Amino acid sequence: MKINVKFGALIWAIFVIVICLFAGTKQTAVDTSIMALLPKYEQKPLVHELQEQQTAEYANHVFIMVSANNKQSARTAISNISSQLGALAGVADLTTLVSSASTQTNALYPYRFALLSEPVAKKLQKKDYDSPFRSALSKLLSPMGAGKTDPVQDPFFLYSDMLLGQTMNVQVKIEEGLLRLTNVEKPSYLLVLELHKNPFDLPTQDQVMPVLQSIKQQMSKQGVSVSYSGLLLHAAKGAEQAKFEISTIGLGSILGIIIIIILVFRRIVTLLQILLPVMVGCLVAVAVTSLWFERVHLITIAFGAGLVGVAVDYSMHFVCESYLHTGTTVVRKLFSGLLLGLVSSVLAYGGLALTPFPGLQQIAVFSATGLIAAWLSVLLFLPLITTKNTLQNKENYLPAALLLNRCKETFPKLDQFPKVASLFIIAIATTSLSLFFWATPQDSVRLLQTSPPSLLKEDQLVQQALGNSVNSAFLIVSGNSAEAMLENEELFRLQLDALIQNGTLEGYQAVSQSIPSLQRQRQNIDLVKQLYQAKLDSYAQVIGLSAQQKAIANNYVQENPPTLSLERWSTLAISAQWPGVFTPHSTGEYASIIRLKGHLSEDVIKQLQAAAATDHNVDYVDQIANISATLARYRIKVADWLFIAYGIITVLLFFRYRLNVWRVMLPPIAGSIIALACTVFINGGYNIFNLVALMLVFGIGLDMGIFLQESRGSAYTWLAVSLSTLTSLLAFGLLALSQTPVLYHFGIIVLPGLLLIWLLSPFMQTSQLETQ
Template sequence: MLSNSKLGLMWLCTMLMLAGILGYQLTANEQLPIETNILALLPENRQDPIAQEAFDHVANSMSNKVIFLIGAPASADQNKYDDKEEKGKPALTLAAQQFTQSLNTLGMFSEVTGPISQSAQQAWGELYFPKRHQLLTAEQQIRLRDAPAQQVQQVVQAVYNPFSGVTGTELANDPFLLFRDFLSQLTRQAGNFTLKDGFLTTKYQGKTYALITAELNDSAYSFTLQKQLPALTELEHQLASQYDVEVLHTGVIFYAAYGTDSAKSEISTIGLGSLVGIIVLLLAVYRSPLPLALALLSIGCGLLAAFVFTIALFGKVHLFSLVFGASLIGVSIDYAFHYLTDRLSAGKSWDARAGLKHIFTAITLGLITSLIGYLGMLIAPFPGLQQLSLFSAIGLSAAYGTVVCWYPILAKVPSKPRALPLRQPMTQWLTIWQHRGVRFAFPTVLVLASATGLYHAQYNDDIRQLQALPTQLKQQEDTIKTITGVSSSQQILLVTAGDEQTLLSQLQRVSQQLDIYRKQGVLDGFQSLSQYLLPADVQAANFTVVKGLYQQQGAELSQRLQLSTPVHWEATFSPLTPDVFLASPASRHLRFLWLGQLHGTQAAIVMLNGVSQPGVLKMFATRDANLSYLDKADEVSALFGEYRIRVTELLIAATLAIGALLAWRYGFKKSLLLILPPVIAGCAGIAVTTLTGVPLNLFNLLALVLILGIGIDYTLFFAEQSHSDTSASETINADHAQSTLLAISLSAATTLLSFGLLALSDTQAIHSFGITVLIGILVAWLLAPLSMSISRPRKNTQPQTASHATASIQQEEQA
């Protein structure tokens, strides 16, 4: 066996190496290796790689966009400015122009789209006009097929209508005025906007709103960009004050920044709260800076090892993992408490190596059982939970190694002789547990009380519980959706086909059905390339119909309008292809709908807005092998439910595994007394969480895994004291029992401070997790003495009592 000095030196080299690695990890890149993207917590699509790429494509295209709306009263047409360039312009236009310029100078955005340039306005015409003879709306197709003469009558009415705006040039290039109707349909599909002073504007509740969009120059989850949001907010306030306008915004970056700030706040609350609690407890109990320094040392080593290994394995540490991982502070200190409490209890007779030997079996078994609980979370398919599992397991192991390797060296000097704090209450509490009636009645009452809550338990596996949505941001997003008709929903239809033209035909059939569903209220709307690009065969059919129109009705139109140049046909057919469409500047905001070649097939997506009956769309998709309804939130929520069942199975397996380990060590009957307290504690935690009105989810079951692993520690130390007692009376030594109770009390207090503080989280999933652990650990602490053996003193044997121990300590102090 290695000596204390060799073990200490080896552990020192290990910690120094980890510190060097951490320094490299923090300085290797410009940004900290911390992940804030909530999507990084989610599993990849397990069935269809095309679906996963579709999700990633949509997420990337949408997450970097920011939408601004600037609103002013519709009656505020003029602004009082003396500048000749500004005089006469509406206040809304001036505000929108200034805001666009300010956004361009802010440094956050790679592109800001405010006023639509002349070239951009002409892009649609330049794309479609050469193909005008093969582009028809659905209404035009029916009219020209069934009643072509009606088109002549419509042209005559438009020409003689002074408000129609028909020019001689337009009439010469498009005598049947088919192209203007096609462009009008495109405008209606673009949303509720009209072009005014170069800006896309719309009216809502007596106000006119101008639309400005921007593209971030980095990820929405970039800390650098999020730090610039206060400057953006200041710009908005200045604009609102100067022009008396309303400024609305929405985008993933605002939610990401809120999540980052919330996570930092929660980490501070949990981590610092636990740390302050530990410091107060250590100073109050041990009244010496050495135990405090040793406890903080084990915490620091645990966090150092956990952080380094997590970054090495995952590349980054997710903030979600850190929120939970901060709770490691309250767990990694447990082993230190047992060692330091033994040292305090021993007084001048302290032997550092013997002290470690005395608790070594108990803390080792405690580590093993805790690791069973932590590492069980590795089965979950969520990277965030896997990180938490490894973060906690590695940190706990490092804290254990610090106690074993360094404490016998650093805590070699005995503490000053002093009675254990709260000795009288602890003695009374331990005495109560010597009564058989208490040992039966108290657990029974808790089981019956827990049964009430368990009976009313309900589960909610909605993934949206992972992220708290601030009310103000959500209200702005809903308002923008109502005004613009544009939604940020990621509910999509994935359409696939063997080639491009078949894909376009598929998209057209899907759009026709979605139009029916829209009229039935199944959804509010959708966006598809089929609304802008027709299949080649449809274009050819339209071309044939239009050619017939010219040939059959051209003379009639020329006569009724008395045209100097008769209508004649001279067009040639050339289809508008996806390559030409996607290369045009007009398609810039639509390109994300076309996925192109993926895994040997052509793919495109249809964005769905305001889906109220997802079941109808799912049924529609199941009828076509080339169609898939995708909703990432629903998919992961289903996985939550599936893995909730699997974690339940894991919990049962972990309980049996721990029970088998305990039976091997203590025997079957004793192992039941050890396993019963954490099992009852878990039931109580679930019951109280249910009674508070919080729905249960996967995280509550993960909380049970932790309660099992941590709660077993409490019963283990009592059982190990009894098991290692050499007294023939099988009576637990009073000093040892009180020392053990003090140590697990301190451990429970710090665990409640760490895990229990999660109940303060604004995120419902974390909040409910915290409540479950808070109640579970409290009950596990209360029931821990159940694993003690009942005293059966021998005749002529006078076991040491609390008063005897106190008297001996007082004599030592007097000496």
Template sequence: MKLTRPALLLLFLWLVLLAGLTWFVQRQLQVGTDLRLFLPSPTTPEQRLLLEEIGEGPASRVMVISLEGAEPEQLADASRTLVENLQSSPNFRLVTNGDISLDSVPDELLAYRYLLSPTLDERPLDQKYLHSELQERARDLASPAGAFLEPWLPRDPTLELLKVLQRWQPMQEPNRLFDVWFDQEGKRALLLAQTRAAAFDPDQQRLAVEQLNAEAERLKGDDVTLTFSGAGKFSVMMEERTRGEATALGTAATVGMIILLLIAYRRIGSVILSALPLASAGLAGLAAVSALFGTVHGITLAFGFTLIGVAQDYPIHLLSHRHATRSPVEAARELWPTLATGVASTCIAYVTFLFSGVIGLAQLACFTVAGLAVAGLTTRFALPVLMDPEGRDFGESAWLGKVWQRMERLPRPRWAGVAAIALSIAAMVFAPQPMWESDLSKLTPVPKELLIQDQELRSELGTPDVRYLLVITAADTEYALQKLEELDEPLQKMVADGAISGYDHAARYVPTAEKQRQRQARLPEPATLRDDVDAAVKDTPFRPDVFEPFLADVEKARHLRLLTVDQLRDSPLGVSVEMLLTQHGDGNDKTAARTTALVTFSGVQDVSALERFAKAAGSGVTLLDTKNASETLVTNQRIKILWSLAVAAVLLAGVVTFALRRASRVYRVLAPMALTTLLIIGILQAAGVSMTLFHLIALILAAGLGLDYALFFEHAADDPMEQRRTLHALLVCSASTLMVFALLAMSSLPVLRALGLTVSIGVVSNFVLALLLTRPTPPPHGT
């Protein structure tokens, strides 16, 4: 490193600029974990609904909790205590264990029980009905339930509120012991909790997870084991696991890179110099994403920094090509056409992702293009000024000269390329697994045993089958509720026929305004009701004046404003409605207001019956197969990316053709990259690996590396000294890249493992093929 005044001034300004970029990034950048950023924009209402439910829908906020390890009665008591503790927490919106509590209903909703209960649809609230109900209450008071019911009888002698609460219970309810939910064996108490934060908000979800962990520690003292599962827990786990592995692998890669560079260049100054363009690339990429997007996905950062790893090759080439007869500035000038071609080609390949329709890929393109451009420009114009012209000239290495000569004499049979192509195509054609992986669940880093546990708990709780949903699109909430009420009878028939075990929809919780109005009109006048009560209490143990609160509630109900979804949504009892009924827009913008209502199913036994039911339900009703919808999204995404890659390939070939001008040179540079891409796909297929979005991104990275290797091998002149310098640079580049991505290939995270494995194969193949194909075939020995 130079210690002259201009060099030190440049170094100072460079470091100040890096510090300024760091400050800007720290202030602006927010890291997200929402996987929907790597899915294309939805094109249908069903796909839009799917993405909303995956990331922010109420169903994605549900945690399932189990308590075990003690006697059932003790577990029931622990369940009630847990509900009390969590219900008062700001991290949870609802916690329930199935315990029906009349006290849980807010006072403002009590009088609505006559509009919500179906009693008035079947019989009038008259003397005959009241008399039979009072006789039932007299028998109830003599039973063990008497203490529970006695405080409510003056206000609700017909137990309408209890009927409403029972109606709000799941149609397929879990096993119940001591009035709370248990599994079928009666060994685990079960609870459902809904967090306030969305599933892909790991910071807020972490608070909920920490509180549940604290409750688990508290319960250990009572020999009760608490376990919980859900998208929120998985989101926190994914974020922690990704950060942990990225830190560990990044540390190992950094240490390995430093050791490799010290071995290769024998000077700590060379390590520092090579780090400057790399740091500039990373911060420039972060700053560009921060300025344009604000929020960047963690996967974008992970991919971005590995892609920026390509930039480490730029200073390595410069360090390996310096020698005493040529200043670093002159060396950079001579290398620049080849280096610029590589930078431009790689950037063009990623620019196409800006138009893929996938926000995560657009972020990745922005990060990579900005980073690689800055790395290339700083290597060309800033780094040479800081380099000491003195240093080891690798062109003088006799060992490198022998290695080059032996590599030049390696056999280059044409049949080998044809055989590689044939074998790759055969692997793709005859592989037993599908070529493309469309199942999003296969990309999750959550251990399989935890996913099985989650499914088991949800099955015990009787939660809906998340695969099939009936989607009703309506202009407003009232029309949606009307449609749901029309479908209720056919749905009950499907339960009776065994096609489904149960169903749920919003009209079970909030009747239509018309139905509420009809029930309200059937409520008797005050004088009539009083006379009926006086007559009904005869030959019962009750006095007429006991039921004054009942008379007051009925009169209040006669003049209530009809109950709306919004009123119920704002109460703890409205969570189920929120999960089943969603309002979009308010009509004030370009998007018209609409309502989406869902019918969820449990125990789906006959999918064809569901399909026939949905078809007969008329317009605005669609059966959504979430698995099929997600796979369609992934397929659409893949098609867009493949088109992006096709455009990138054409542009890349155009850039190389423009730079090299001769068809033979263009062929020698592009052939290794194309053949390597085919080999990678063939090897993955032969190994039983289906390709994902992340494999495609890795293929682009491998292609960029291959292009660099081929360009510099092709650039190596007939001068033996220059050949040795080129060989040294490419050996260091390929060794460092292989080390980094081999570490990633050992990751337990599917995303990082796909990236590491793909690029590791590509590095080896690209180096060998670039060496064999980019240099003209040497004449026979001795000629």
């Protein structure tokens, strides 16, 4: 037997070394995005492609707003900041200077008859020619409009009206080659930093963030305000927080375990015996997870740090029993309990792998492989290194074991008080039903927000200065061709204009406001011809145009005025607001995004959804609402899996413990229900991550009940159970202090759940064990 154990230990040691070396050769990226934890919700391929494109446009840019009390100070600060950001060459590109405004705007002048402003076009459609007539006379007498003011080439100042009506994506103007923000009281300028890599890339964060922080501190001393907006800031903050919590949770758990083991066993050798399987389990878990997934999330590692508290359970039981028996005898005595504990825990953790959440799947793989590796290490390594424990301590119980056993024996047994037992079960059933019918589910993705309020406020400040809406909803308009897409968008805009007229929608931004369809441009030219026919004579007479000048003016509109082609429009600065809009997508369709402004009421959302539902060329998309709906859908699936897991494990354990199965099952079930009730009371509801945590509570609680039943109330088993509970509380209970929402929602369940199971377990025990 000893030879077989030695051979198995050798094979297992070789396997661990090989898989760790193999994993070390693979460069696995570390992910810090909270959204990477979430499942991909179902949507049309075109919608998904557009959404990814829109996210990428924002994700890889950092917007820098520089504000000062006077214009010169702001421009000087821009120069200094630009030189410092130059150090990021190769990591990010900086945009400060732009081409001359006049060159870009004058390029639209030949198309002044085709690109009418919406107010003018609507008046001409109603044959209201007097309003443009009076407006032109007013501008001629007091020219305040933008652009050219030639009464012969453009007598009704249509170009001036068109420029004023152009909807810009950001509220900026070009001032002496810099981007000047017009929506801010103090002189403010805009810089744009474009990252070469994903903002969640840790090396990129490490290179860019120190420079940005240094700039802000330096400029603050000079009285210049620097504000940032971009996904990089939120990703870096989340990564910093996750790294801190990995070190505090993991280090806190390990230190707690070390102190407890030394105080109880008073031997360094015992500490090494207990921690060896834990360390092997963690190494194998990291290696397998790195090989299995292309990217490993930091939260997986942070959560995996809590694996220490579970894996140490097996070591504790083995080492405690080794004080009474030799290694091979301990294996024979504990094998059934260890196997049942492993199977039940892996089933509980394995349930996470069935969810569509990439982050939870990683945690499932990490936890399951880590537990299996720790279990094998206990069976193969510990029999060889715990032989001296028995020789030195066979006749004496550890003081801690005796003390804890005396405390346990003072607990009354529930089966001695059938009425109390019945009331307890009724109370648990009532609590379960109350939670089922009245507890409020919390499925909003905003619960996962990790950024501090100060960072969110700064981001919002910059976005408001840019004139961008913080709305997560938008509309996608598609067509079989670029022209068809523009026509579809113009048609749907009529419904949006009606909402604006009613005061229920603040506004929107659409590409067809910048470049109308060719059909609309030709209609505009016809409208202008009618205006000239109706009012040019009167206008020429009022301002004193000669017959020759009037004929020249009329010829400009009658001799086939040009329309603006997509190719020409794409060369203009204004097209930068709509990147890729006229590039066909993988589906062969063309699609544009209509950005909605302002807060959307429930009534407006319903109207937009109804309008989009009746038009197969239009899709209403709300990213936050869609993700929240996905969370709700999978919360229900996880709840179903919990009930199935409880049922399956109860049936499996029934074949082992028969009518005593309730002694194993009741503590974890009761602890889970009461923990969930506490969470609902504290947070006002529950979410999917609370339910996933219940799987962990159930798995650890099962281990406790199984070992207590298998050992027939052994003092050393109760010591091992108590130590395992305490180390698990240190590992998982610390998560309740986490500032990362996902980890907090795990910890707030695990902390009271495990404590309750430990307190309830002695009540369920009996001196008689009926097994077959």
